[in-house]
Amino acid sequence: MNKIQEVKERADIVRVAEYFGIHKKQCCPFHKEKTPSFSISQSKQIFKCFGCGEGGDCITLVSKILNINAYESAKQINNILCLGINFGQQTSNYELNKYKQVQQAKEQFEIWHNRTLQILCNYLHNLNKIEKLQEGNIIEYYIDLLIFGTEEDWLWFKKTEERWCKKVEQELRRKIA
Ligand SMILES: [Zn+2]
Structure with missing residues (x-):
């Protein structure tokens, strides 16, 4: 497995943050503010600041704190948490590119x-205008799925209903100018 990915999967972002004196909810370490808009989700293993928009996983967090790249960041976390992952052989460029590819796919x-x-x-709000009231239930179901579903649900939805979503979008554009 990719070393950066391996560190990410085994590290707990809360423990990593604690090492740098950062708590789960506090003022953002990346921009000046008086009321806390920075928080860490242990269940999702991410951090997010609603003030400046910074966010990401534990690798990103340490990259930003120490101003180093993702590979160096993974190495640091490996040391801090004593994960015991051997960084000996693979080249850092290979690791970095792999990691970037995964991040880009996630962003997309x-x-x-x-x-x-x-x-x-x-679409749901305009069903009346589009004269598609009979589709209300299914649209509501999909919206629920996109809000409360798991990542697997979303992948399934993207795979099976992407073309249908495009049609919905076109219909919207045609009728609601
Ligand atoms: Zn911030």
């Missing part, structure tokens, strides 16, 4: 997710 997926949710909500 998130963009798709937000956008689809917006389209479906928009």
